[in-house]
Amino acid sequence: MKVVEREKQQKNILAWPGVGLLFNHAGVMWLMRFSVLALLLMAIYFGFVYPDAKQNPFTLAIFWSLFWPFFIVFSMATLGPIFCGICPHSFVGKYLNRIGLNKPLPTWLKKRWIGLANRYGCHYVTFGSEGRVGKCV
Numbered sequence: 681m682k683v684v685e686r687e688k689q690q691k692n693i694l695a696w697p698g699v700g701l702l703f704n705h706a707g708v709m710w711l712m713r714f715s716v717l718a719l720l721l722m723a724i725y726f727g728f729v730y731p732d733a734k735q736n737p738f739t740l741a742i743f744w745s746l747f748w749p750f751f752i753v754f755s756m757a758t759l760g761p762i763f764c765g766i767c768p769h770s771f772v773g774k775y776l777n778r779i780g781l782n783k784p785l786p787t788w789l790k791k792r793w794i795g796l797a798n799r800y801g802c803h804y805v806t807f808g809s810e811g812r813v814g815k816c817v
Contacts, residue, residue: 693759703762717768719746 694700702708723742730736755763764770788794 693762703765709765712766713768713771716751716766717771720768723747 694703719742723739726736727739730739733740751763751767
């Protein structure tokens with residue numbers, strides 16, 4: 681009995697000619713990172729300055745039309761780790777860690793239940809014990 685050996689298909693997106701050149705070039709990566717960071721900072725700024733949706737359609741358009749469908753849904757599912765290269769959170773966090781306090785994480789924050797307690801505590805404060813939307817306790 682012969683075992684049929686199949687060649688593994690290489691699905692390396694960086695091996696594609698255009699994509700590999702685009703994401704392996706340092707200048708292009710810096711341009712993409714700062715463009716996405718500028719969009720994020722502008723959307724946050726306009727969201728605080730003009731919180732009404734009628735005065736500020738820019739913030740809603742950026743978050744719900746660009747960041748959510750393209751950067752989160754599309755690029756995380758198809759591009760995988762490439763998204764982390766242009767994500768503004770990882771980009772800024774990497775450089776903020778260099779100038780941080782460099783202290784270890786407190787032991788009470790290392791407990792596994794702190795995140796769950798935080799999540800349900802925020803939910804209780806926001807919605808109340810009866811699940812009323814928009815009314816705080």
